[in-house]
Amino acid sequence: MATYHGSCHCGAIKFEVEADLSTVTRCTCSICTKKGILLARVHPNKLQITEGEDRLKLYQFNKMIAKHYFCPDCGIHTFGHPRAAPDMFVVNVNTLDDYDVHSDEHKIRVFDGRNWEDAFAQSQGHGR
Numbered sequence: 001m002a003t004y005h006g007s008c009h010c011g012a013i014k015f016e017v018e019a020d021l022s023t024v025t026r027c028t029c030s031i032c033t034k035k036g037i038l039l040a041r042v043h044p045n046k047l048q049i050t051e052g053e054d055r056l057k058l059y060q061f062n063k064m065i066a067k068h069y070f071c072p073d074c075g076i077h078t079f080g081h082p083r084a085a086p087d088m089f090v091v092n093v094n095t096l097d098d099y100d101v102h103s104d105e106h107k108i109r110v111f112d113g114r115n116w117e118d119a120f121a122q123s124q125g126h127g128r
C-alpha cells in the first residue's frame with residue numbers, strides 16, 4: 001500500500017488515496033471502454049476527497065447501482081462506486097498525479113464488464 005494523490009484535469013477535484021497498484025483492472029464495459037481507464041479498488045476509508053467534493057457530478061445508467069463521479073468543468077471521471085461492490089471505491093488510476101500509469105509497474109487484469117453477470121460470478125466480487 002502506498003499513498004497517491006489524484007485530481008481531475010482542471011484541478012477542481014483533488015483526492016488522496018491509499019492503494020495497492022500491483023494489479024490494476026481494465027474493464028470491458030461500455031463506460032470504462034469509452035473512458036479508457038484503469039481501475040483500482042479501495043476501501044472507502046482509504047480515499048479522502050481533499051478538494052471539490054461539492055463540485056462532483058454523478059452519472060448513472062442501466063442498473064443505476066454503480067456511481068460514476070466526474071468533474072463538470074473538465075469532464076474527467078476520477079473515482080466512483082462499482083456495481084460489484086457499491087460500498088467500495090474504484091479509483092481511475094489514470095488520474096493519479098504521482099503514479100506513472102504508463103509504467104510497467106503494474107499487471108493489468110481484465111474484467112469482462114460487457115458480460116457483467118458472468119464476469120462477476122467468475123471474479124467472486126473482485127471485479128468492478
Ligand SMILES: [Zn+2]
Nearest residue numbers: 008010071074
Ligand atoms: Zn476538472
